Amino acid sequence: MKRIRAFGDDRKTPSNSDYRPDIDGLGPLSVLGVIANHFGFPNITGGFTGVDAFFVVSGFRITRLIVDVIRSNRVFWADFYVRRFRRILPVGLGVVRAAPLVSGRCVRRL
Known part of the structure; x- marks a missing residue:
């Protein structure tokens, strides 16, 4: 099944051996935590944790991209x-x- 790419989407495709679906799924989960916190759902906390997780996932992706490019001497x-x-x-x-x-x-x- 071919993956549809969004405008400006530079993520690795699932067919790539470096693809990490666990990391790919953490971003949306962290955003949902932030949204739930902002809407004030009872007994759902973690908005700040969601922001922290989002930044960690983003940093991981960008660092991995930079390391891959440096290793390839581009x-x-x-x-x-x-x-x-x-x-x-x-x-x-x-x-x-x-x-x-x-x-x-x-x-x-x-």
Whole structure:
């Protein structure tokens, strides 16, 4: 089964022997912990732990990418930052667009 790649998606494919599905699944789980904490679900805590886990997973992925590139003796810094930009910019713009709409509905008028 072929994996559909998102715009700017530079993750390793599952067919690659270096692919780590356990690490790949920790990111969404940590985000769910943060979301649950923000919505205030009773008996569900761990928003700060979710943020910590997300940063650890992100650091692991980026460090592994850098080590792989250094071992292969490729020049990559410009390409590395272009891929980060392509991956983060669409989501960042979506958040910037959605935040005023969501906050306008959630904040009580005084």
